[in-house]
Amino acid sequence: MRHVLLIFCLIIGAQAVLNTGLQLKIDELFDTPGTVMSSHTNNWAVLVCTSKFWFNYRHVSNVLALYHSIKRLGVPDSNIIMMLAEDVPCNSRNPRPGTVYAARAGANLYGSDVEVDYRGEEVTVENFIRILTGRHHPATPRSKRLLTDHQSNVLIYLTGHGGDSFMKFQDSEELTNVDLAYAIQTMFEDNRYHEMLVIADSCRSASMYEWIDSPNVLSLSSSLTHEESYSYDVDTDIGVYVIDRYTHYTVNFLSKEVKALNSSANMQDYIDSCPARKCLSNTGVRKDHYPKDVKRVRVTDFFGSSRIFQHLSEEIVLDDEFWA
Amino acid sequence: MHFLPPLTLHVFRFLLKSLPTLLLPIWILFDVSTAYMASQAAQFVWKSMKKSDEETKNIGKLVFNIYAFNPITIVSTGILSLTVFQNFCFAAIFLLFVTDRPSICAILIGSWSSFTIYPFTLIFCLVFRSNGSKLKFLSFVTLGLISWAAFFGLNFLLNGGNSNFVEPVYLSILFFCSLKFSSIQPNVGIYWYFFVQIFEHFRSFYTNSFVILYFFMPFPITCMIRKDPILHFTIIGLLASIFFPYPTLNQVSLIFAILPLLEVYRKHFRYTILIAGTIVTTIMLMPIMWHMWMVSSSGNANFFFGATIVYNVALINLVMDMIFVYSRRQIDLEYSDTLKKDTKMDFAFY
């Protein structure tokens, strides 16, 4: 009888000890970002600059700066769909033709390794939705398609001029938040992504993810719905702003904290990387459709490509489509 | 008329090649004969209403003058506008209609419709010439269709057995291939700016509903206006002129010329001054707005569109007023014994 009581007390005691939070710590120990393996195998990115005209230089450099960051972390060119609505580097107003700089003393972002997939008039709402949903004209080359599958982590980055519930494309049409949500829902139904990160860097950008209710989507924005977003730096030589604050701090974070693919920086660190005193606007986060704890998700799940290989047992014939 | 069938092209190629100096005289001849036919028709109407000889003469003169000295008609003749021929057809149909020659009238309506399908609604006027017999009316419709088909066949042969003219001439302004308005240029009509601005995915819906509305309208109007063929003809003619796909200002000249024939209704028209003033003002404004939009770039397309839409609304109001005066006059006739001249009345629909 005594033994039974003893065991009972021990169990109660252990329960009490575990309930104090030790259990959580143990869980964390085995579940830190460095150790848990995300179940995706490939990474894709859609980087969109929606603004036309020379004075929107900063939107082009936003996209290019992010492009170089994710390329450094291993996402190959073939997995990045880049849309630039204005030809800024070879614009006749550019005093340094063929180059784009995101900072006065920075490096040229438009070196010879840049691949732009959609440019100029091809950057339309229709084409953007087609990329996401994968419904293209059959002639569309592979470099212009988002060939994701159920194991792909997708990063969608939108920059440009936005308003409450829309994003302006090319100064002539709008992508509404409902359009974006439907496109993502279609992707989900077609099993075209595993996890998705949507970033909108524009004024009132929190409204862009308002309607998204597909699972496994984490959404970030540079400002809340009633706020404007601000640019960071002006280059007096060329007379335009060269980068936006949110993207500047994003790229800064990636280059400082995420030096390599095995970095253990987590998404919460990234979300905190641009506080209101730096960004001059409150960044928006939407986690309710994202089941994981962002503290346990590595930044490189979205911004890098781990190139996880899988063994195939069956034989695969590569058809002409593959080589086109 | 924006797209023309091969027959017209052949005729005008011949005219341009062989008799280029005679072009203006031909146009003037057609214009004057239009006025003459209209005045003959007016005199005939007045005679059949047992008016005095002097009144008959006067109405003939009046109609002739209103048509022939209308500045828009004169200018249209001067610039060799094809609407002169349309008005000629219109006047001929009117003359045949009032002089009670329905079969020739049906043939003429059918052949005119082979150039552009819109005037075919005029065939409904022949209800008044069928003495209440449905069979007779249907035979007129068939006659119209046969003459339409004959002209179509002629066009087909002239085009070398190729039917590629069908799409631009008929289908581009009618159903299915979705009344594309594929190249719609600014005109004084009601459609042009609408089909420039409409969203692509709604285009076929709106084109189809507009066309269905247009071809459906004669049915209720014919049921409504059973006692006055002249008023009925005027209303149908005016609607055809308003909803023409590529109208010009000259399109309504003939209708304006035969308006004096509606003299019995004159006291019941409610918005005479308003409509007349609006039409005159908008016609004056149109070239100014055009200049501001196209030449000096000090205004945009909305200015010209504003003038045309107000012009069209004025014409539509004229049609509505005509329908009202008919009902109003029926009341007068019905209650003529109980109503005194100065009784103030209010109306309601039952």
Next chain:
Amino acid sequence: MRELIVLVLVALAHGLTEHFDEKITLAPLSTNELRVDFRFNSDRNFNIETESRDFLTFPRIIQELLTRYSIRKLTVTMAHGRWNLDEWGVPPQPSAPAGAQVLAEFDAENGEKADERMKFLVEALNGVLCTSISHINVITSPELVVLANHGEKSKKLFKRYGVLSGETTCTENLTRLRKLLACKENGLSTLLHPSKLYNSLYHSSHLVIEQKCLKSQCEARMEVGVSVVMRNPSQKSQRHWSLADVFDRKLGSQCKIARSSQIDVIGRQGEITSTDIKNLTAISGEEPFEVYIPVTEISKKESVVKAWSSQGGFEQKHGVLTVHVTNDNSDSEIHVSQIIPYYVHLRYSRIKWECDMDGVPTIVKYLRNSEGGEAPTLLQYRLNLAAGQTCELVIPFDKQLLRLEQYPPDANHGMHIPSASVFVRKSDSSHAYSIHSSAILVLLPVPDFSMPFNVICFVATAFALVFGPIQLYSTMWLAPVVKKSQWGRKIHRIILLAIIAFCLYAHMMDINLNEIRRGIENQLEKLNELK
């Protein structure tokens, strides 16, 4: 060196020969302008039956293009800037109009299949060259010669020609062209440095691919060319420019697999100093290899046929396009091709030629009318011009009001009419070349883009004005009544007024529809919580 041996061994095994030649021509045009022409040629002889998908130096993607679309010959050019015919002479061949140009000759079963094939080919080129030319104005089968390198006539092949004047060309296109070369990182291609090349007066690039088959033995060829005219390539020296000055970098390596790597420098009298760096040993030593280009005024300027386009008319409805062609000092046969896009309508009866001197020569005219909505029209003329004669092709046109979605994003900028292509063949010799006039920017009439809903409402209201009374009068009787108070009507009006007042208030206070929606949603959420 070992790779080379392996390559040769592989090649011998398959009966396959491939060659790669590179060449750069440096020609001073005046004391502060330098013309640079890069030419990279690749060819591949193979047996179509024993073809083994082995590629040594020839780019595989090009062979895929050639085979997949049964291309006999394809020319793609991209250019920016204006070639100064007066000062610079004959432009680099195939000559490039501003923007992008595609001329393809290929096999197909019939015309429709060929059109579809061209559509796919253009998209494939977008992928290969990183361009965005999907909206190119494609013309079916030009009758006359458009480009000098597509001179031969063959009836069996389908020809498709398209020009897109608004296309920009930038670093990404150059990168893709470089990727086609056998030597991407060494040899002359190291001098293809974007920032210097695009900081220039004029730059053009082209890709020409062709394939010829004799029975089963096939020969595929590719030429990649980049031409640049630089102003003040270097401030350092007044007597000569060095490669390092011009390209901002040194030629530090050789392309070992190339058959030849030639640097030609053109001197004052047109003499050519040629160096083959393939055989030099000192290229990567302490003293880097260097070439000096004399800074001179070229004394002997070749005479060249000149062409330019101009636009007349001051309003947004009508306009006149004039193509001026001036012959040089000997008789020549001239082919003029002008593409007219769908957004301007020609006045065919008023198109005419006007010439000075002996008047208008006999002109052979070809006209390919546009069929279907957005297909362009092609005007082609063949005429013989006497020495020094100037002729003008006058083309009056009506600008079209387009549908809202047919306008480009900034419609007020205008839309381009592509430049006319002028092919010149000398009567006395076989000398032939093509030039391009300038592209024209036409201002089209534009609707107001900001208010489609207003227009739709107004016109629909006008239709309702017709429909309403007709419906009313045809279904009801009009009858006289004694006046009564109508409460229902009044309430109805009050509600309408209230809605209008709210709309006005929202408008004045800048209240967004989405904010109103959010407010309602918040209220509903609160109600849910109350439960």
